[in-house]
Amino acid sequence: MSKKTAAITAVGSYVPDYILTNEILETLVDTNDEWITTRTGIKERRILKEEGLGTSYLAIKAAEQLLSKQNLDPKEIDLVIVATATPDMMVAATAAYVATEIGAVNAFAYDLHAACSSFLYGMSTASSYIESGRYKKVLLIGADKMSSIIDYTDRTTCIIFGDGAGAVLFEPNMEGLGLQDEYLRSDGQGRNFLKMDAGGSLLPASEETVKNRQHYIYQDGKSVFKFAVTNMADAAAKIMERNDLSHTDVNWLVPHQANKRIIDATSNRMGVDDSKVMMNIQKYGNTTSATLPLLLSDYENQLKKGDNLVFAAFGGGFTWGSIYLKWAYNS
Numbered sequence: 001m002s003k004k005t006a007a008i009t010a011v012g013s014y015v016p017d018y019i020l021t022n023e024i025l026e027t028l029v030d031t032n033d034e035w036i037t038t039r040t041g042i043k044e045r046r047i048l049k050e051e052g053l054g055t056s057y058l059a060i061k062a063a064e065q066l067l068s069k070q071n072l073d074p075k076e077i078d079l080v081i082v083a084t085a086t087p088d089m090m091v092a093a094t095a096a097y098v099a100t101e102i103g104a105v106n107a108f109a110y111d112l113h114a115a116c117s118s119f120l121y122g123m124s125t126a127s128s129y130i131e132s133g134r135y136k137k138v139l140l141i142g143a144d145k146m147s148s149i150i151d152y153t154d155r156t157t158c159i160i161f162g163d164g165a166g167a168v169l170f171e172p173n174m175e176g177l178g179l180q181d182e183y184l185r186s187d188g189q190g191r192n193f194l195k196m197d198a199g200g201s202l203l204p205a206s207e208e209t210v211k212n213r214q215h216y217i218y219q220d221g222k223s224v225f226k227f228a229v230t231n232m233a234d235a236a237a238k239i240m241e242r243n244d245l246s247h248t249d250v251n252w253l254v255p256h257q258a259n260k261r262i263i264d265a266t267s268n269r270m271g272v273d274d275s276k277v278m279m280n281i282q283k284y285g286n287t288t289s290a291t292l293p294l295l296l297s298d299y300e301n302q303l304k305k306g307d308n309l310v311f312a313a314f315g316g317g318f319t320w321g322s323i324y325l326k327w328a329y330n331s
């Protein structure tokens with residue numbers, strides 16, 4: 001009997017309508033289109049402007065698109081995982097609200113937080129539930145409203161991040177398709193380089209934390225860049241090596257979209273041609289947990305059954321890794 005694997009069988013996505021261009025950012029902070037484009041590859045990002053809407057709104061929209069594309073009855077879903085760094089609230093799982101709103105009334109639901117690696121780690125979690133045979137339909141959503149924790153007076157962070165969401169469905173596969181291997185790592189020494197200081201148990205919200213602007217994301221960009229370049233490339237190279245994948249075997253690199261230069265370093269290390277590198281950083285920026293599923297959604301029409309995909313991500317914590325997955329369907 002062949003082994004049960006966990007395959008992605010459907011994809012959905014959502015980005016808000018409002019477009020924050022480099023030109024608009026020039027009016028907010030001391031920056032310019034040329035600097036942002038050459039240093040990051042970003043031209044514009046989407047922002048959820050409407051008051052009273054959080055990350056759940058983005059997640060629900062992405063999930064609903066998947067359900068309608070797939071003509072899937074939400075009652076069949078066993079588990080909903082929302083990978084996010086910006087939950088609606090600190091307490092009360094965003095995923096529980098999302099599951100109820102989309103009609104997944106037979107599912108249990110929880111959030112998974114590993115900064116920019118949330119979705120990558122979520123792929124491992126979702127696949128394990130399927131491979132174990134315990135559940136048959138796991139909906140994994142990557143969603144972030146990064147604009148809710150960005151300081152639009154800080155030019156080192158506000159130029160990078162945007163809002164968005166993507167959703168994938170994991171189901172059992174008996175043809176050997178789906179997740180093949182993973183290499184996931186973390187290093188807590190990294191938490192001082194990329195973080196939001198206040199609002200958690202270590203430094204609860206106070207008048208002082210608000211005054212000190214500690215409820216916004218802070219990053220030591222240069223250090224994060226160095227760690228990201230090395231670790232993302234290393235992880236992807238390791239996955240190729242231990243699965244005997246040459247650069248010609250890899251059909252697609254699916255890299256976290258934080259900085260085009262980090263993506264280029266990873267693809268160069270793998271020896272993978274630019275034409276095989278999924279990229280949408282220019283129009284969405286870094287959407288944290290949403291980058292990987294947004295790429296799958298944008299490139300879905302070009303993917304073929306049996307294609308070898310190598311995912312790679314790096315994020316706060318630090319957290320990082322790479323996943324090798326065989327695509328399971330033709331669009």
Ligand code: UT7
Nearest residue numbers: 031032035039116155156159221222224225228258259315
């Ligand atoms: O998702 C995972 C988390 N994040 C990342 O992976 C981000 C990793 N880091 C990066 O992508 C890059 O470090 C940044 C894009 C954040 C910054 O690029 P950089 O090439 O590392 O620039 P830098 O920090 O070394 O700054 C170079 C210069 C500085 O000026 P001086 O000191 O050379 O005069 C900065 O003050 O560029 C200046 N600068 C800017 N200039 C115009 C910094 N931010 C800006 C800006 N516009 N927005």
